[in-house]
Amino acid sequence: MQRVKEIMSDNVEYCTPLDNVYEVAVKMKDLNVGAIPIVDEEKLVGMITDRDLVVRSIAEKKPGSNQVTNVMSDQLITINPDTSVNDAAKLMAEHQIRRLPVTEEGRLVGMISLGDLSLNSKSDEQAGSTLTEISEDYYG
Numbered sequence: 001m002q003r004v005k006e007i008m009s010d011n012v013e014y015c016t017p018l019d020n021v022y023e024v025a026v027k028m029k030d031l032n033v034g035a036i037p038i039v040d041e042e043k044l045v046g047m048i049t050d051r052d053l054v055v056r057s058i059a060e061k062k063p064g065s066n067q068v069t070n071v072m073s074d075q076l077i078t079i080n081p082d083t084s085v086n087d088a089a090k091l092m093a094e095h096q097i098r099r100l101p102v103t104e105e106g107r108l109v110g111m112i113s114l115g116d117l118s119l120n121s122k123s124d125e126q127a128g129s130t131l132t133e134i135s136e137d138y139y140g
Helices: 021-031 050-058 085-095 114-119 124-139
Strands: 035-040 043-049 099-104 107-113
Touching: 021 035, 021 050, 035 107, 043 050, 043 099, 085 099, 085 114, 107 114
Parallel strands: 043 107
Antiparallel strands: 035 043, 099 107
């Protein structure tokens, strides 16, 4: 059975609680990603998605200098690198998330996304099924 650590991205860029929303947005643009983890002293403490930037920052007319802690999600669903890819896909579908931080003892060690699942031939079918479940629940 294939494990998350075999297909996750392990060179994950992140921001810290000292960064502001503008810095997160620039990093997302430069890296062409839709989510940035927030790490404090090597521990994952939150995540900001492109949707968070729109809904919790721009739509609420908060300035770009606003701290990331005011915009980030801090109730995170995470997974261990030794978890099976199928279990990761099920967790993503169940919680309607497209990116799943991979942690060991609270430390961010990687990220798995629907893209990672779809690029992997062994899990391509699972990725399609997961995306369908996320989309159906989201658009209802």
